[in-house]
Every structure is written in C-alpha cells, then in structure tokens.
Amino acid sequence: MPNNKRSVIVAIDGPSASGKSTVSKRVAEDLKFVFVGSGAFYRGMTWKSVREGVEVKNPEQVIHLMFQLKWNFYAENRVVVFTIDGEDPGLQLRSEPVREKVATIATIPEVRSFLVERLRETKRFGDMVMEGRDVGSVIFPDTPLKFYLDADPQERARRRHKELVQMEGEGNVSEVLDSLTRRDQIDRTRKIDPLQISLGAKVINTTSLGIEEVVSLIVSNVQQAISKGL
Ligand code: CDP
Numbered sequence: 001m002p003n004n005k006r007s008v009i010v011a012i013d014g015p016s017a018s019g020k021s022t023v024s025k026r027v028a029e030d031l032k033f034v035f036v037g038s039g040a041f042y043r044g045m046t047w048k049s050v051r052e053g054v055e056v057k058n059p060e061q062v063i064h065l066m067f068q069l070k071w072n073f074y075a076e077n078r079v080v081v082f083t084i085d086g087e088d089p090g091l092q093l094r095s096e097p098v099r100e101k102v103a104t105i106a107t108i109p110e111v112r113s114f115l116v117e118r119l120r121e122t123k124r125f126g127d128m129v130m131e132g133r134d135v136g137s138v139i140f141p142d143t144p145l146k147f148y149l150d151a152d153p154q155e156r157a158r159r160r161h162k163e164l165v166q167m168e169g170e171g172n173v174s175e176v177l178d179s180l181t182r183r184d185q186i187d188r189t190r191k192i193d194p195l196q197i198s199l200g201a202k203v204i205n206t207t208s209l210g211i212e213e214v215v216s217l218i219v220s221n222v223q224q225a226i227s228k229g230l
Helices: 020-031 038-051 059-066 090-094 096-105 109-125 135-139 153-168 173-189 211-227
Strands: 009-013 034-037 071-076 079-084 128-132 145-150 202-205
Touching: 009 020, 009 135, 009 211, 020 034, 020 128, 020 211, 034 038, 034 109, 038 059, 038 079, 038 090, 038 096, 038 109, 038 128, 059 109, 071 109, 090 096, 096 173, 109 128, 109 135, 128 135, 135 145, 145 211, 153 173, 202 211
Parallel strands: 009 128, 009 145, 034 079, 034 128, 145 202
Antiparallel strands: 071 079
C-alpha cells in the first residue's frame, strides 16, 4: 500500500564538532525517528577514493569512480548506514586520510548532486533527523524544523580532540584546531552549497551548554511544532 504520509524531517546543520552528531543522534532516539549523518556519505566517497588510489584533487577521476560504485543504503536500529561495493567502511570513515580529504571531495558539484539525491531518498525510511552542512538549505529546504548548532572554535577543537584521544589514543589540540579551521574554511567558502545558516533555522550556540540541554531544547521545539500540525 502506498504510504502517502509526509515524513517529518528535522534538519540540524553546523560546523565540525559543534555537537551536531551527538545531539542529532540523541534527538532521533528521543523522538523515535531515523538518524542520518549526511557527512558519512561524503566520507564514504572519500574512503573509497583513497582506497582506489584516486587523487581527490582531480574531479574527473573522482566522478569516474563515483559512477562505478554500487551503494546500498539500509536502516539498522533506526540509523541509516550503507555499504559501497558490498563493504561497510565502519570506523574507517573517521580515519585521518578521510578527515583530511573529505572537504575537498565535497567541493565537487557532481559529487554533491549525486549524494544530495541519495540523501533525499532516505526519506523512505520514515520520520528522520538529518545532520550536516546543507540539510536545511539544500537537501530539505522545505522542512519547517531547522536548527543550526555552533560553538567557539576552541571549544570545538577541545571536543574533537577528546573524541580522537578516545578513538586513536592520541592527539594534539592545536593540530586539531588547525585541521578543523582548514575544513571549516573550505566548507564555508565553497561555491556550491556552502555551510550557512539556512533561512528560518533556529541558531543554538552550544559552547557552554550541555548535551542534555541542547537535546531537550530541540526535542521540545519539534514536539510543539508537531502538536500544532507543523
Ligand atoms: O563530524 P564532522 O562534523 O567533523 O564532519 P561530517 O559531518 O562527517 O562531515 C565531513 C565533511 O563532509 C564536512 O567537512 C563537509 O566537507 C562534508 N559535508 C558536506 O559537504 N555536506 C554535508 N551535508 C555533510 C558533510
């Protein structure tokens, strides 16, 4: 039977380590919505390019590879995940070569339009929380539920450093700050779909807010909007 009910989409955008991923996952759990991390799709394309020895600064090579890949998307415990050519990239998505090259791959217009379409298709999994850089501005501009999380660069570097230490056992805060700043600069200044506060988004500065506070702020906002018929 066709499902004519429109999915509720919560768009959460913001720069790296603004708290987006943790908050978005928690918001999705509380609302019992599906979670989609759009950055993982760009990381997936980058992971495969690195694996295949493709030079990410060469758009033709990347695009050629992109059209040969077989992506498969599915929802596992209400989180949208994927395989590429039958392989689950798992934690490799957060490895050093991927995090250093992903913003360059994300400047290629053909990669963006291909992945934006795949991201829109995840609507078939139902009501969702999607986090990224252009969810409210490009992927789902019509959703009334848009949030933009930000935090001071020092605080973002501190958070990302903590994650890296947990994952890799080491890390240097000033290097992390440099790497985040470089990626932010590419994301904010790229010609196509740059990171920006989309029209109608509620801006939340998370520098001195705890995760719980941000989660409950968003959840109550969404619940209120749903109870008013959006
Ligand atoms: O976890 P973090 O916020 O550092 O990164 P991410 O959300 O996994 O995104 C990795 C990169 O993918 C970003 O730096 C962007 O270059 C790109 N990206 C994008 O261009 N558009 C999106 N909607 C999501 C990510």
